[in-house]
Amino acid sequence: MKGKRMQDAELSAFCLELHEIWHAGLPLADGVRSLCDREDGHDSRPWMEALCDAADHGVSLSAALQQTGAFPAYMVNLLTLADRTGRQEEALLALSEYYERRDRLANSVRSAVLYPALLVVIMLLVVGVLVTKVLPIFNGVFEQLGTRMSGLAVSLMHLGQALSGASAAIGVVLAAIVVLALAVWLAPPLRSRVQAAGSALFGGRGVLGRIASAKFAAAMAMATKSGLDIEEATHAAAEVCGGDARTDRKTAQCMELLAQGTHVSDALRRSGLLPPRICRMVGLGERTGSQADIFAEVARRSEQAVDDELDRIIGWIEPALVILTALVVGVVLLSVMLPLLSIMSSIG
Numbered sequence: 001m002k003g004k005r006m007q008d009a010e011l012s013a014f015c016l017e018l019h020e021i022w023h024a025g026l027p028l029a030d031g032v033r034s035l036c037d038r039e040d041g042h043d044s045r046p047w048m049e050a051l052c053d054a055a056d057h058g059v060s061l062s063a064a065l066q067q068t069g070a071f072p073a074y075m076v077n078l079l080t081l082a083d084r085t086g087r088q089e090e091a092l093l094a095l096s097e098y099y100e101r102r103d104r105l106a107n108s109v110r111s112a113v114l115y116p117a118l119l120v121v122i123m124l125l126v127v128g129v130l131v132t133k134v135l136p137i138f139n140g141v142f143e144q145l146g147t148r149m150s151g152l153a154v155s156l157m158h159l160g161q162a163l164s165g166a167s168a169a170i171g172v173v174l175a176a177i178v179v180l181a182l183a184v185w186l187a188p189p190l191r192s193r194v195q196a197a198g199s200a201l202f203g204g205r206g207v208l209g210r211i212a213s214a215k216f217a218a219a220m221a222m223a224t225k226s227g228l229d230i231e232e233a234t235h236a237a238a239e240v241c242g243g244d245a246r247t248d249r250k251t252a253q254c255m256e257l258l259a260q261g262t263h264v265s266d267a268l269r270r271s272g273l274l275p276p277r278i279c280r281m282v283g284l285g286e287r288t289g290s291q292a293d294i295f296a297e298v299a300r301r302s303e304q305a306v307d308d309e310l311d312r313i314i315g316w317i318e319p320a321l322v323i324l325t326a327l328v329v330g331v332v333l334l335s336v337m338l339p340l341l342s343i344m345s346s347i348g
Helices: 008-023 028-038 045-056 061-068 073-085 088-144 151-165 167-186 188-202 206-225 230-241 245-259 264-271 276-288 291-347
Strands: none
Touching: 008 028, 008 088, 028 045, 028 061, 045 061, 061 073, 073 088, 073 230, 088 151, 088 206, 088 291, 151 167, 151 291, 206 230, 206 245, 206 291, 230 245, 230 264, 245 264, 264 276, 276 291
């Protein structure tokens, strides 16, 4: 059966529950049955029952998860390797931490996009009210006084009148945008395609490139903790952080260097997947045999760096939009008030 895809936060919690079942030594069928009995969500109930049935028939964990169709291929493939190596407990804990990081990173990106977008909408509403409602009132007052507003104010008023005349068409366009946004938000397959298209167009540059590096480090930490060797871990991480030409080119170069026998720290540095300073930490992990812990620390620092950069971007956008709004409002009011002051002074 094909179930609804789980979100990262749900995947993290579910992997942690499975880890606790494995850690306690419970049979998989009994542990999954106890989870299924406590599940009351309409969306998750079908795949939970399918998972219980598969576990009752003695199917491996990875095969049971694959049969439900509700879990990402990356998670299933990693657990398939864990089934062969007998490190399911470590893999489940690493997957829980990995999807928790992904969810936290996604929330940071959403906040960085939504807040500036809200400010832009507010700014446009303020300017729209000025040019469509306020300026015509002042224009009527000036006509009664036998004069007219400044050229800038008149131009803005004409713009507002044109927008008012096209309000029906603008409303249709805005409604279509809202419907499209809701469709993308409510339909996971469509949302995935939009995200993939955006990543292909704009990924690998600036903050998006650093987000890809953070995802790569998190995937490497999870894969190495699960017992994969470095080449398998790199291949698995490349599937997670790829999607745009720049990142795919870097991961391909890194895997090629590893196949030639290059140390992982040198391969990461030469391919540009991670900054040189971070690669020195990875090299230390190679020498001390603590690669999994080093990659976990690298992932934490990379995510923190992304959060800090997003905060800086938001910190610049907010005052810039406020200043721009104040300038526009100030120019409009001055273009109206200066002629009025001239009239008042001549009357006086």
